[in-house]
Amino acid sequence: MNFEHILFSIEAGVALLSLNRPEQLNSFNAQMHSEVKQALKLLRNDPQVRVLLLTGEGRGFCAGQDLSDRNVAPGSAVPDLGESIEKFYNPLIRQLRDLPLPVICAVNGVAAGAGANIPLACDLVLAARSASFIQAFCKIGLIPDSGGTWTLPRLVGMARAKALALLGNRLGAEQAEQWGLIYRCVDDADLRDEALKLARHLATQPTYGLALIKRSLNASLHNSFDEQLELEKDLQRLAGRSEDYREGVSAFMEKRTPTFKGR
Amino acid sequence: MPQTLAVECFEHGVRLITLQRPQALNALNTELLAELASALAEAEADPDARVVVLTGSAKAFAAGADIKEMAERDLVGILNDPRQASWHAITRFSKPLIAAVNGFALGGGCELAMHADIIIAGEDARFGQPEINLGIMPGAGGTQRLLRAVGKSMAMQMVLGGESIDARHALRAGLVSEVTQPEFTVERALQLATLIAGKAPLALRLAKEALLKAMDTDLATGLRFERQAFTLLAGTRDRDEGIRAFQDKRPAHFSGQ
Numbered sequence: 447m448n449f450e451h452i453l454f455s456i457e458a459g460v461a462l463l464s465l466n467r468p469e470q471l472n473s474f475n476a477q478m479h480s481e482v483k484q485a486l487k488l489l490r491n492d493p494q495v496r497v498l499l500l501t502g503e504g505r506g507f508c509a510g511q512d513l514s515d516r517n518v519a520p521g522s523a524v525p526d527l528g529e530s531i532e533k534f535y536n537p538l539i540r541q542l543r544d545l546p547l548p549v550i551c552a553v554n555g556v557a558a559g560a561g562a563n564i565p566l567a568c569d570l571v572l573a574a575r576s577a578s579f580i581q582a583f584c585k586i587g588l589i590p591d592s593g594g595t596w597t598l599p600r601l602v603g604m605a606r607a608k609a610l611a612l613l614g615n616r617l618g619a620e621q622a623e624q625w626g627l628i629y630r631c632v633d634d635a636d637l638r639d640e641a642l643k644l645a646r647h648l649a650t651q652p653t654y655g656l657a658l659i660k661r662s663l664n665a666s667l668h669n670s671f672d673e674q675l676e677l678e679k680d681l682q683r684l685a686g687r688s689e690d691y692r693e694g695v696s697a698f699m700e701k702r703t704p705t706f707k708g709r
Numbered sequence: 710m711p712q713t714l715a716v717e718c719f720e721h722g723v724r725l726i727t728l729q730r731p732q733a734l735n736a737l738n739t740e741l742l743a744e745l746a747s748a749l750a751e752a753e754a755d756p757d758a759r760v761v762v763l764t765g766s767a768k769a770f771a772a773g774a775d776i777k778e779m780a781e782r783d784l785v786g787i788l789n790d791p792r793q794a795s796w797h798a799i800t801r802f803s804k805p806l807i808a809a810v811n812g813f814a815l816g817g818g819c820e821l822a823m824h825a826d827i828i829i830a831g832e833d834a835r836f837g838q839p840e841i842n843l844g845i846m847p848g849a850g851g852t853q854r855l856l857r858a859v860g861k862s863m864a865m866q867m868v869l870g871g872e873s874i875d876a877r878h879a880l881r882a883g884l885v886s887e888v889t890q891p892e893f894t895v896e897r898a899l900q901l902a903t904l905i906a907g908k909a910p911l912a913l914r915l916a917k918e919a920l921l922k923a924m925d926t927d928l929a930t931g932l933r934f935e936r937q938a939f940t941l942l943a944g945t946r947d948r949d950e951g952i953r954a955f956q957d958k959r960p961a962h963f964s965g966q
Contacts, residue, residue: 684890
């Protein structure tokens with residue numbers, strides 16, 4: 447598949463999607479949104495894909511919305527930003543959260559605006575030591591979107607979430623790791639290798655079971671304790687019917703390495 | 710052999726009807742509705758069938774009427790719409806009917822689900838009456854049953870706006886009684902059907918009738934019907950069995966007599 451604003455490849459179970467407008471710090475315009483959407487559709491329909499790795503080309507990860515793509519000249523009609531969120535950002539965020547496979551995000555540089563919140567919709571976030579997260583919305587009179595207002599308090603607590611969202615200060619990758627906003631921070635030079643290593647490992651794991659783990663942890667954020675216990679029962683029942691469960695148990699019994707098919 | 714649905718009989722008197730027009734998202738054409746009506750007529754006549762579960766596919770319970778078919782009917786054609794007879798047969802079904810809804814239940818599909826006594830929905834289910842978008846309106850009870858289920862404001866919003874609601878929303882509104890993981894919708898409906906199938910058939914039939922009365926009569930008439938039905942059951946063997954089993958602390962075995 448040839449895209450203009452993203453790089454997309456599928457290899458050995460790993461789908462690699464890299465945002466590719468390096469001059470604009472990979473900020474989103476309508477075409478990039480549509481290409482990402484097409485790529486996600488391709489990988490959803492490809493049974494070989496067992497993990498998605500999302501990253502960016504050049505020195506930035508993603509600077510969010512390309513503001514030059516939005517006309518807010520004085521005298522022009524009041525823009526409906528809700529429409530752009532409904533059409534572009536919300537479906538993307540929902541997809542990343544709902545994909546039935548692990549989604550890794552390798553934040554290679556600055557992640558601002560929607561670009562800071564897209565990683566937070568992924569399952570495992572690695573960031574280069576020089577990368578930073580900036581909830582820049584407050585500086586232009588907007589609110590954090592792409593799930594930011596929902597995700598931030600849950601990851602870093604309300605006090606820090608409010609500081610990040612109201613002040614819009616740069617949060618370095620190391621600090622982000624300490625605060626629990628992301629999974630790990632690694633040296634810049636190692637980021638891509640580390641992320642690929644993680645992706646290749648996950649591509650050999652019981653994908654269906656991992657999808658159920660992801661589903662249950664996501665659901666726990668709004669379920670009551672009792673609802674969650676019920677859900678665990680239901681999803682465990684599903685997991686127990688999988689081929690990989692049988693393989694996992696017999697490999698354990700026979701003291702050999704299991705070969706998982708992801709179903 | 711029906712072409713557009715599959716009928717499976719399970720033990721304990723539970724029957725599962727699965728709509729099968731996947732290429733058309735189970736759109737309810739004349740053939741499918743007729744086959745559904747006759748499958749229900751069969752279940753009606755068979756004393757071994759005590760509860761029926763109705764479901765579609767993972768993607769769609771039923772995504773509406775068959776638009777192609779509908780477009781071919783003019784005023785007189787619609788007046789003589791052969792599907793009316795099928796809808797009536799579904800309405801007249803006297804045994805407990807449970808809809809297990811995954812995916813889309815839109816237009817006629819939403820109306821069909823509302824013909825069931827109980828709706829169990831998968832997390833990913835969507836309910837709606839989008840007829841208004843085609844310049845028409847619901848024609849198989851959508852304007853009546855929806856209002857009774859979810860109240861005026863939401864029914865108006867759904868019918869006039871044509872937008873669908875998700876399973877959680879439908880649960881809050883009282884359109885469905887339970888929301889499950891999509892993989893378990895049918896399983897849960899069958900489980901519930903098995904529970905209900907263990908009850909006394911005559912009591913089920915009269916209780917269902919009394920509950921449906923509550924939807925369309927005044928309170929006094931409904932209460933009178935309830936009392937008469939309640940009294941009728943006093944003459945059944947199953948009532949004696951039920952009370953004796955309770956006193957003997959053992960499970961009851963109902964014969965339908």
